[in-house]
Amino acid sequence: MTTIPLHRRALLRAAGSAALLAGLPARARIAAAQQQGLAFGPAAPFSFEALVAQAQATAAQPYQPPTRPAPEVVQAIDYDAHGKIRFRTDLAPFADGSGAYPVTFFHLGRYSGESVRMYLVGADGAREILYRPDYFDMPADSPARKLPADSGFAGFRLQERHGRDDWRTQDWVAFLGASYFRAIGALGQYGLSARGVAVDVFAPGRPEEFPIFTQFFIAEAPDPAQPAVVCALLDGPSISGAYRFTLHRTEGVVMEVEASLVLRRAVARLGLAPLTSMFWYGEYGRGRMLDWRPEVHDSDGLAIWTAAGERIWRPLNNPRAITVSSFGGDSPRGFDLLQRDRAFDHYRDGVLYDRRPSLWVEPLAPFGRGAIQLVEIPTDDEIHDNIVAFWVPEGEAAAGDRHDLSYRLHWLADEPYPDAGIARTVATRMGRGGEPGKPRPPGVFKIVAEFDNPAVMRRIPFGVFPEVVATASRGTVQRPFSEPVPDGNVWRATFDLAVDGSDPVELRMFLRLDGRPLTETWLYQFHPEPPPA
Incomplete structure (x- = not known):
């Protein structure tokens, strides 16, 4: 029992x-x-x-x-x-x-x-x-x-x-x-x-x-x-x-x-x-x-x-x-x-x-x-x-x-016990992968997460870009980078996912600086098939 x-x-x-x-x-x-x-x-x-x-x-x-x-x-x-x-x-x-x-x-x-x-x-x-x-x-x-x-x-x-x-x-x-x-x-x-x-x-x-x-x-x-x-x-x-x-x-x-x-x-x-x-x-x-x-x-x-x-x-x-x-x-x-x-x-x-x-x-x-x-x-x-x-x-x-x-x-309205020492996800975005101005390769998708916590993000020195730690259960993670979003304390983490077929892909990502996480861990189950019309 x-x-x-x-x-x-x-x-x-x-x-x-x-x-x-x-x-x-x-x-x-x-x-x-x-x-x-x-x-x-x-x-x-x-x-x-x-x-x-x-x-x-x-x-x-x-x-x-x-x-x-x-x-x-x-x-x-x-x-x-x-x-x-x-x-x-x-x-x-x-x-x-x-x-x-x-x-x-x-x-x-x-x-x-x-x-x-x-x-x-x-x-x-x-x-x-x-x-x-x-x-x-x-x-x-x-x-x-x-x-x-x-x-x-x-x-x-x-x-x-x-x-x-x-x-x-x-x-x-x-x-x-x-x-x-x-x-x-x-x-x-x-x-x-x-x-x-x-x-x-x-x-x-x-x-x-x-x-x-x-x-x-x-x-x-x-x-x-x-x-x-x-x-x-x-x-x-x-x-x-x-x-x-x-x-x-x-x-x-x-x-x-x-x-x-x-x-x-x-x-x-x-x-x-x-x-x-x-x-x-x-x-x-x-x-x-x-x-x-x-x-x-x-x-x-x-x-x-x-x-x-x-x-x-x-x-x-x-x-x-x-x-x-x-x-x-x-x-x-x-x-x-x-x-x-x-x-x-x-x-x-x-x-x-x-x-x-x-x-x-x-x-x-x-x-x-x-x-x-x-x-x-x-x-x-x-x-x-x-x-x-x-x-x-x-x-x-x-x-x-x-x-x-x-x-x-x-x-x-929110979590009762937030962690003030990390930034949390405020948006998830997706689109076609590749580089602007060039042909968009098939099977490549742009994955974006945005993180916000002014007390955390203000500690990032000017000119320093936190590391994007990203993994995928299948496919390849390409071109990971981070950047500040204009007019705010939000930082954006971005990478391309190159993947074949339509089976789901389990994604994991966070931002790291000096060996320590700056953000919560973002997880997502990505479905490569196109969204509904």
Whole structure:
């Protein structure tokens, strides 16, 4: 059995969260919610430890699919119809000021059709919120009116704290669909998502599974100085698990996640702490007539801080075929799907791609040996999430294995722990190789990366040009050189890649001066075939 132990700091934090759950004045809070019009089931004892035991017991039993009420009706609640169904904010728990963050609920729909049970937790245990159709405002012709009266909820969200904005118009964290959840970052926008777990994402010969959070236990913070605590039970054909999320509304959102997962059966690719995003194209990879905008993406790169301390930047791809990249080793200090480009002029779009959050995973207990895996899926539009990154433990994922995890998620504008002593990548560019004014040789490509950190780059003496250290998994690196970019502290590293055929090429590059790296390590999977027209 594979077990990743919690270290002492995580155990102390778990004890603190348990105390927070136990200390809430449940009777007063639930009584207030009942007066508002919500219906509740009877109180039952609750603790995170009991939820872990329930997940273990569930994994030992045959899988029972979640309830999907009236599938033909739910299928009719498409994106537009679902957007017109709104939970009545006058019914929101804690809307009367008894808690910092009012809770509102999502209705079932085509893309979130499984019924999820919701509980409020306090000192006397957990009480289920019993679904009623009249909790929601919806158009008279909404297909949702045809659902059974006990259909259930699809998910929930926490609304913004009182006093910041009108809480009815702004939420800051949402759990909806399978095990997906997301939060706003420091710039006030939603973007990429996280998941509880990823199972067999494009594993050879195996269909992907989407385990779901079947039950949520919500213990709201009495004031903004305290975190909100949410526990969840997860279940799927191959896995069951218990989660505790400690949610801090800070500059962005910071979440401590504690999870205990048990495999019901063997899994080919077990993805822990998974992140999901969208990358259509950046300053590279855009055909002339593909779209009018310069760039379209929720994230533009995978950042890794290795156990050895190396900083890696891997720009994302929209490949022609599904690709899986693996970055193996000991438990990393962190990894991230990052939206690094914050210039509005690079997007020119009112959906504010320049404000999308970055999401950094920080292990609080070591993940052990394994690999960060990056899955890149072809897409021809921005409506599809086509990027997935997660941690895969070393060795087989066999039935009965248990994984206990403790990690922190930082939903921010940038990395939470930047290295001030190195320059980081700010652009990746590509074009035809060769020299200007001469015939461009076939099979030769120009590869360019730009690095910025004024404190680092100003130390380069005038007239000195850092060494470009570049390697390729196949083909030949030619004419490497570096140069300063005019009107700034940015330095450009350039080389030509001469390569035959269309198989991918793994590239690696950094700038070095006096035997020491000036920059993070730039990695890229280059596809020699021409980009889409």
